Amino acid sequence: MHAVLKMVVQRVALGVLTLLVVSALVFISVEFLPGDVAEQILGQSATPETLAALRDQLGLNTPPVERYFDWLGGILQGDFGQSVISQRPITELLAQRLGNTLSLALLATLISVPLAVGLGILAALKRNTWVDRTINIGTLTAISFPEYFVAYGLILIFSVKLGWFPSISIVSGTVTFAERIHLTLLPALTLTMIVTAHMMRMTRASIINLLALPYVEMARLKGASQRRVVVVHALPNAIAPIVNVIALNIAYMIAGVVIVEVVFVYPGLGQLLVDSVAKRDVTVVQAACLIFASAFIIFNLVADVISIVSNPRLLHRK
């Protein structure tokens, strides 16, 4: 089998395995609760009889391994179980919110990736000039800020003082596309600022490493202009490192999205997660964590596969 195909298949298999292991861990963690889900639901009004009845109803008397596979099977068919607190099916809760979180993340990605990669390359080319140093201090500052600092800062400026954007982003199902952008721009900008800074620094570092390689010097010794050296000689070899950087930062964004949604009261998966943690709605927390983890694993998988596929040593076998 072609080396590349083999490596891709291996990597995908590893990703699937990781997903399974993580799902098992997420499931098992609930077993550590003092008391079980039934006690959680009934709370103060629990009596031994009602507990037994509820346990029966929820199928809690079956062995854990069986319950795990039931749960997993349910998820693969789209049924995430019930909320401990509200008894409503979790799938309902997730559907709308997942869409909202995704659109927020997408908007942030669309702004940050071109900006970060472009600035990173620029800084690497103009290394140690004032342009580079300014960008360096700027990004260092940005990555030092907690998300809520940036969020409240932006709200203060653009919402309270200037009144351009709302400080709370209640996005319901009935908004138009334009309205949606208007409502989500501030949260997206918050996310963008910090993610861009991280990505830009990493891109700059990768490009600098690349420019120090012997074959880049060779290109200059053959008479290539600076532009040609960067675009023709360095960039094709930079795809893998840059893609990796982007994937790493998507991962970072998944954590940042949680904070941003809380600050802006944005009805997304992150806010759901935090609310559920406060209410100790275990099953919802489980479901949300699983989704976040899966997204993370899948993004890393895609990044690794792109790395493999763009590696000339693997594409053209010995």
Place this chain on the structure above:
Amino acid sequence: MTRHLRKMPLTALFGFAVIFTYACVAIFAPLIAPYPETAIVGPEYMPWSDEFLLGTDSLGRDMLSRLIYAARNTLGIAIATTLIAFILGCSAALFAATMQGWVDQVISRIVDVMMSIPTLITSLLLLTIFGTSVLNLILIIALLYSTVVFRIARAVAMGIVVMDYVEAARIRGEGMFWIMFREVLPNAATPLVAEFGLRFTFVFLTVSALSFLGLGVQPPLADWGAMVRENASLITFGDLTPLLPAGAIALLTLAVNFIVDWMLHVASGLKD
């Protein structure tokens, strides 16, 4: 070494100054703060005045005093957590790199799985299960960040372990502890110190984020992240107050980042 100190850029100097200030504030908090940490000393939401330099918070406690006391709490938690994460991660890494073979494989796989979920998510899950106390917070975050420390320490250690002088020690018949602590560790110290600073900033930001979400330090203790949350509503009135604790966090992280940046620059021997 002294040559480097003399040529320190402004940013690093700024960083050291800030850290020194914070350290003093944290250590001497009871002597500096005008009012006690949790006492209600006046009406709620008072504006900045001579009596209360930064006004009062949502319950009528003095903002300035709480900011000062919070330095202790927040910094204390962050430092403790980073230390534990480091000791855990570095020991595991030295062990894995020295023993190699299946020991290394097993530990690395476990770490891989732990790292396949974002830290914030895992901490939220674990805090739901085990409850939100300060001790839980410290232990959970320390455990999660020890994975990152492990990865980095292992990479550093692996680079050292292949050196001929380590092999020379092995074939002499030196025991595992000698090799780990007398051959490998002294050569790993410098990159790890820089890494400690970097990890500290991430730990610090995560702990504050969890407090901001209401899952960290519980009231009435003062904590910067929690203080942002407590006073968040003031923002809508154009009041800067919620930005103060957030700014305190940002400033410290910035200072440490400046210093780490300088250390890395010096270590890599780049010519300016």
Place this chain on the structure above:
Amino acid sequence: MTQTPLLTITDLVIQAQSDDGPKTLIDGLSLALNKGEVLGLIGESGAGKSTFGLGAMGFTRDGCGFASGSVIFDGIELTQASPKVRRGLRSTRIAYVAQSAAASFNPAYSLIRQYSEFPVLAEGRDRSAVEADAVEAYRRMHLPNPEDIGFRYPHQVSGGQLQRAMTAMAMACKPDLIIFDEPTTALDVTTQIEVLEAIREAVREFNTAAIYITHDLAVVSQMADRIMVLRHGNLVEEAPTAKMMSDPQEEYTKSLWAVRSFKAPAKPLPDAASTPLVSLKNVTARYGPAGPDVLQNVSFDLHKGRTMAIVGESGSGKTTSARCAMGLLPRSAGDVLLDGVSLPPDYHKRNKTQLQQLQIIYQMADTALNPKQKISDIIGRPVTFYTGLRGRARTERVRDLLSAIDLDPNVYFDRYPGELSGGQKQRIGIARALAAEPRVVICDEVTSALDQLVAEGILRLLVKLQQDFDLSYLFITHDIATVESIADDVVVMQKGKVVEAGPKDQIMAPPHAPYTELLLSSVPEMDPGWLDRVVQKRALG
């Protein structure tokens, strides 16, 4: 009729910026090179050869610059010219062949694509015509499959072939001057000879001027019409090749030439009936249970007090045999005997005495000594570990060892490795091995990373220590001249097998096994006509 030189360099000074102020790399060098002339630039590492070679093209590395002097190429002053003008000259008028072709080819493009880049770009030629040219060039370089090899990627082609492909690429625009920067240093001798031949043919055919940079005296005598000797950025001596080889003037030049004349005193043959000190019998080994065999049926004997050279090219298994003997690579079959007693395959299972008697000195002194330990500890630890001496007795012993390796104990006792030179560090490596009071010392390419003069010092020291401490050596090397210099017995290895083994005089004199013949004849000799002779001989036979 005197022709104007193609390249005239006058009092060139190149400096590098550093924290302590500017550092002079090239200190006022001058040269005049005519069209079609080949100049050999020779010197030890740090002499400034590469910097000078690049300077001749008007190029300085990051952090370096032309401080003064001039470089005039065909009437153009390169030190003052704009970057655009300098770039315009490259590939078309001046070309460069780097030391490591593997690192200097872009991994993302095929060889032929990189060949045709500048002929198409700078000369505006048609791509398919250029590619046809490329195939011809590859044929001239005696590359296998010239029609197809261009379409391969760098990682699919071997080192020697890449070096020739790089030379072909340098000639693509038929430049007037080519700068060859140590093009064969990283290659095995048998590959080197093919590359040397190809380069010489090409340079002659197109009457290209060339600057040939190397540290290898014999190689430079094959390739150059004139030779310049550099040291610390200064010119030591310059003369036509024949005169330089037969009658060098300066002391330093003579010392470079004299390096290969050191010969250890001959020893009487060992008693055939006596037990060898170290004996490998039919040793086979592999990496991992499913890997291919890296050693196959290797057998040889080392008798007490003698030096056995294990010689071969890269991948021959010479280092691997030594590592098997040490127990670092457990053998999968066969036996390793010390004084007639079998040693366990894995060093973990050997007892302290066994570990003590077999010591190793590594090739790269930089990685062989722990940079965070003082010299006194590096040598002292084995002393305590093996002999139990501590405190004052240990200090005495360490000082004695330092004296034995010709380093002043008062100066070096408290130093760190970072403060020592390469040769001094290697001496510390020797002292560390001696500290264990071993009987056998394995020297793993201990002089290969050192300059000629320093290497000679180490060889002399090893011979002296052998007499003083009654040591036996397993000396691993790829350098035939070193073998001639200090070996008593020789084992020739190729691809994990022993080709020949026996006393040095027997192995080094004909008749040889075919591979030994190939190996010995590929070693450049200090005779300008050597390359021609070998090429002719091989064409016939």
